[in-house]
Amino acid sequence: MSTFDFPWQRMAAGANLLSPAGDLGVTIFEEITTLAVKHEAINLGQGFPDADGPRIFKVLAAQGISGDLNQYAPGSGILPLRTAIAKHQKRFYGLDVDPGNEVVVTTGATEAIAAAILAFIGPGDEVITFEPFYDSYGATIGLAGGVHKTVALNAPDFQPEINDLRAAFNERTRMIVLNNPHNPTGTIFGKEMLAEIVALATMHDCLIVSDEVYEHLTFGVAHTPIATLPGAWDRTITISSVGKTFSFTGWKVGWATGPADLVAAVRTVKQFLTYSSGTAFQPAVAEALDSESAFFTDFAEDLGKRSEVLAKGLEAAGMTVYRPQGTYFIVADVAPLGFDNALDLARQMPESVGVAGIPLSVFCHADGAERTRSLMRFAFCKKPELLTEAAVRLSHLSAKVGG
Known part of the structure; x- marks a missing residue:
């Protein structure tokens, strides 16, 4: 059989998400989430809020x-x-x-x-x-x-x-x-x-x-x-x-x-x-x-404040931060901390500092993955106190992982 005999194989190749370190069919998202659960880490990898919407x-x-x-x-x-x-x-x-x-x-x-x-x-x-x-x-x-x-x-x-x-x-x-x-x-x-x-x-x-x-x-x-x-x-x-x-x-x-x-x-x-x-x-x-217009504007304003909480924490940890204009996510470069591979670091972080993030390379094909090698995505659609705690934990990153 050829490499892509089955539709799911074409899908996996197209998404660039299969985890080379995991079992067949396990994605990097699943791998990182599993590690976060195992080590009781703060999961800033997946983009879902930690609180429901209006009752x-x-x-x-x-x-x-x-x-x-x-x-x-x-x-x-x-x-x-x-x-x-x-x-x-x-x-x-x-x-x-x-x-x-x-x-x-x-x-x-x-x-x-x-x-x-x-x-x-x-x-x-x-x-x-x-x-x-x-x-x-x-x-x-x-x-x-x-x-x-x-x-x-x-x-x-x-x-x-x-x-x-x-x-x-x-x-x-x-x-x-x-x-x-x-x-x-x-x-x-x-x-x-x-x-x-x-x-x-x-x-x-x-x-x-x-x-x-x-x-x-x-x-x-x-x-x-x-x-x-x-x-x-x-x-x-x-x-x-x-x-x-x-x-x-x-x-x-x-x-x-x-x-x-x-x-x-x-x-x-x-x-x-x-x-x-x-x-x-x-x-x-x-x-x-x-809903009234205030719902939409207030939610966006609150989310923007949360992004700034995490941005400042990531900067305090020594990362270069690229502030977002929207979404749930913020991108940071871990190279200033001495790490040149965000994927390897993402696999270590849940155990070493108790925080999970997703390497940007999983959202790219091979050339793009190399360009984004040291970049990591973090979700800030979480409670402010959780983001603050994540920032504190990340401040110990270089000392605990390969530092």
């Missing part, structure tokens, strides 16, 4: 479960949620979205991403992402048999070079996947960069898939959906979810919006993945999206 929405979901919302929802999602999503897009961005045929509810943003890629990408089709990239992009492109091309985002600003971006496009380019705000770097692409992406996509007649799950989690910078730019709507699928904005990552309720023909293709693939899910959660999500 009122939990109550609504519980009422759905105890009531009669336990069977299949319509494949596109219940109409009240699709209507709420359309209203959200109009309220925040001025986008007119038809809840009847321009919205599909998915099992988290991850399914929306997979359905969009699988709907339009076949063997040999080229898909562009920025690198580092959210792991599911590479995995799903691999599963579809597509060719994954990347455009580097380098420190300190993690913005693409225009010439590199232009060079990535050619006649085989079928899609560009944009993650804005960007995980794992925390950068945000401004209107000028977004306009260049639209121009290139138009020139090469390719689709734009815009993953905007961190749309409300920005710090002093306004989020601009690429679909709002001239010429973008007709070729753009916009994706988001309830998980990040409302701290309900386990609910796995996401959505995709866009022109009816593109959404229909996503919905067609989705019906063979999950068909529907989260029926009891969907009315609660509809209510959540109708």
Whole structure:
């Protein structure tokens, strides 16, 4: 058999997540999390909050479960949620979205991403992402048999070079996947960069898939959906979810919006993945999206303060810190501490100092992994006191690991 005889092998290769030190199929995320649990470490590796979102929405979901919302929802999602999503897009961005045929509810943003890629990408089709990239992009492109091309985002600003971006496009380019705000770097692409992406996509007649799950989690910078730019709507699928904005990552309720023909293709693939899910959660999500504006701004402001708590702690520990403009994550360079391999360090930290982080190299292909060799991602969507304690522990890093 060849190296990639099975779809899961193509997915693993595309994601660059298989742990060479672990068992077959074990990812680096799983390996680090297992080490964190074993050594009772503070886990800043995985991006989920350590506190739930507002109780009122939990109550609504519980009422759905105890009531009669336990069977299949319509494949596109219940109409009240699709209507709420359309209203959200109009309220925040001025986008007119038809809840009847321009919205599909998915099992988290991850399914929306997979359905969009699988709907339009076949063997040999080229898909562009920025690198580092959210792991599911590479995995799903691999599963579809597509060719994954990347455009580097380098420190300190993690913005693409225009010439590199232009060079990535050619006649085989079928899609560009944009993650804005960007995980794992925390950068945000401004209107000028977004306009260049639209121009290139138009020139090469390719689709734009815009993953905007961190749309409300920005710090002093306004989020601009690429679909709002001239010429973008007709070729753009916009994706988001309830998980990040409302701290309900386990609910796995996401959505995709866009022109009816593109959404229909996503919905067609989705019906063979999950068909529907989260029926009891969907009315609660509809209510959540109708929250007062202060909820969104206050949450982002609080999260920004937490990022600064961790940033100062990482700097005090001796790392070079690249402050994020959004998301749950902050990137730090461990090279000033004398470590040139963040992956090796990440495997030692849970035991040595009681903190877990994720090396940025796992979000890259081989060349990108070398460029990001000494960089590590930490999640700051945790309680302030936990972040402070993590910073104290990290201050002992160089003394306890190879120092």
